Amino acid sequence: MWVYSRVRIGDRTRKEVFAVTEYQKAHRAASEFETREKYLEHELEITQPRPWRLNLPGRDYRFEPEDIVPAISGTIGKIVMVTAVVSTFAAGFGLSKEFIAENVRYELLIAAILFVIPISGFINPRANLPGVHGPMIPLIGLIIMAGGHPLALGILVGVFGLILAFFKGGSRLASLTGTGVRAGLLIILGVVGLLAQLDALRKWAVGLERELIFLVIVAATILLYAYLARIGKRWLAIPLASLVAVLAALGMGAPFKFVSTPGIPNLNPFYWWGSETGWMLGLPTLEHFIAVLPFAILAIAMWPPDFLSHRIFQEINYPKRATRSLMDIDDTMIVCSIRQAVGSLLGGGNLTSSWGTYMIPAAIARRPIAAGAILTGVGCATVAILGFPMDLAKWEPVLRVALMVGVFLPLLEAGMAMIRTTKDAEGAGICIFGAVLVNPVFGWALAMVLDNSGLIDPERGRSLPTIDRYIIPIITFLVAIGVMALVGLIPGIPAVL
Numbered sequence: 001m002w003v004y005s006r007v008r009i010g011d012r013t014r015k016e017v018f019a020v021t022e023y024q025k026a027h028r029a030a031s032e033f034e035t036r037e038k039y040l041e042h043e044l045e046i047t048q049p050r051p052w053r054l055n056l057p058g059r060d061y062r063f064e065p066e067d068i069v070p071a072i073s074g075t076i077g078k079i080v081m082v083t084a085v086v087s088t089f090a091a092g093f094g095l096s097k098e099f100i101a102e103n104v105r106y107e108l109l110i111a112a113i114l115f116v117i118p119i120s121g122f123i124n125p126r127a128n129l130p131g132v133h134g135p136m137i138p139l140i141g142l143i144i145m146a147g148g149h150p151l152a153l154g155i156l157v158g159v160f161g162l163i164l165a166f167f168k169g170g171s172r173l174a175s176l177t178g179t180g181v182r183a184g185l186l187i188i189l190g191v192v193g194l195l196a197q198l199d200a201l202r203k204w205a206v207g208l209e210r211e212l213i214f215l216v217i218v219a220a221t222i223l224l225y226a227y228l229a230r231i232g233k234r235w236l237a238i239p240l241a242s243l244v245a246v247l248a249a250l251g252m253g254a255p256f257k258f259v260s261t262p263g264i265p266n267l268n269p270f271y272w273w274g275s276e277t278g279w280m281l282g283l284p285t286l287e288h289f290i291a292v293l294p295f296a297i298l299a300i301a302m303w304p305p306d307f308l309s310h311r312i313f314q315e316i317n318y319p320k321r322a323t324r325s326l327m328d329i330d331d332t333m334i335v336c337s338i339r340q341a342v343g344s345l346l347g348g349g350n351l352t353s354s355w356g357t358y359m360i361p362a363a364i365a366r367r368p369i370a371a372g373a374i375l376t377g378v379g380c381a382t383v384a385i386l387g388f389p390m391d392l393a394k395w396e397p398v399l400r401v402a403l404m405v406g407v408f409l410p411l412l413e414a415g416m417a418m419i420r421t422t423k424d425a426e427g428a429g430i431c432i433f434g435a436v437l438v439n440p441v442f443g444w445a446l447a448m449v450l451d452n453s454g455l456i457d458p459e460r461g462r463s464l465p466t467i468d469r470y471i472i473p474i475i476t477f478l479v480a481i482g483v484m485a486l487v488g489l490i491p492g493i494p495a496v497l
Helices: 011-018 022-026 036-046 065-093 097-123 134-145 150-166 169-175 179-207 211-230 234-251 286-317 329-346 356-364 369-386 388-393 396-418 422-437 440-453 458-463 466-486
Strands: none
Touching: 022 036, 065 097, 065 134, 065 234, 065 356, 065 369, 065 388, 065 396, 097 329, 097 369, 097 388, 134 286, 150 169, 150 286, 150 329, 169 286, 169 329, 169 466, 179 211, 179 286, 179 396, 179 422, 179 440, 211 234, 211 396, 234 356, 234 396, 286 329, 286 356, 286 396, 286 440, 286 466, 356 369, 356 396, 369 388, 388 396, 396 422, 422 440, 440 458, 440 466
């Protein structure tokens, strides 16, 4: 039986720590199952994470080899996405490359030590890891032009996120999103992401005057991914495809060198928010909060479809009885909100959302959140201290291939697999149409209104109460388009800011 520390704690907590859990009673050795897949599915079915209470390895979950790949994927994705956010802010404020490198390392430590390991690993394994809000990256330039301040934005995103989580708005909106709309959301996110990564990889190769590298890497990635899918090992796609991309690029003469050195970034928040150090912006004023207000609302409006897409991926890959292993959208929203506010106050430049580059590979590997979260946190902290692994993770062949096979291809596949009826196809089509017209948030909100009202599926409309059929979807749609109109994201409507 698992042995725990004898540190003096309260009687009730002591009893909980030493008690044999239902998970321990139901656990069986992998050798007792016909296949590895059967064992992993059984683990998902018996895992019973306890939200906001102490969860321990051996008592409530176990580490498995399959946890390593999602951890690698999540670490790579975190480096890549945080670098993109901080670089965009730095470009607008005229900050140096050294600032970018130090702030990214700082953000990796903040995420790993304060949130990923303690919360998703031990305190609430039903909360997905707090990652990076990718859809907000293109809007950072507008935020800066409007006179925004990163700290003001982070605080407001944290406050609004907690408000939405308190009223359980995330899970409510997820439950009101029909199958067809969910499928359309996954498809458009997958397609847009794939095209963006292919375009970026091609531009990198063209810049080297070696476009053939692009073709070789893509061809090798497709063949490898198809083979892994055939043998049921898609969860290995990220490390293997990244390795193939590195070997192909180096073999064809692409330049690469390590430049980052080991070290620890400045941990003083006053340094980061000084007027002549760090961001060199000083503390925000009331005007800064007013300038970022619509962008903060928009960031939170984008959360529900983002969180939903990650939970859907679990639902598709997990067995039906593994409901307790699924991420809780509202708990994830609480963690992301607190992480955003705290990270910004400490001096980090990240914009937070659900961690897709971890969750999607973990779902494919049929693993619950906790063990992989701990490994991901350890990976992020290690990379932040060593420094030089960041150089490889940010290298274009690794970056683009990892995102393609680890996030966007699986999203596209999952969305297509969900379409089983004509009504599903119609809902997905409207969602995709709206997303192409404006963006995925608009497409999701529009399709949800039409689907729940009964215009797409009359039976679905009749099955819902008035508040779910009309009031919540229409309010969500109006808020979304109102905020997007303020910042100039609606075609033909000039930005108010």
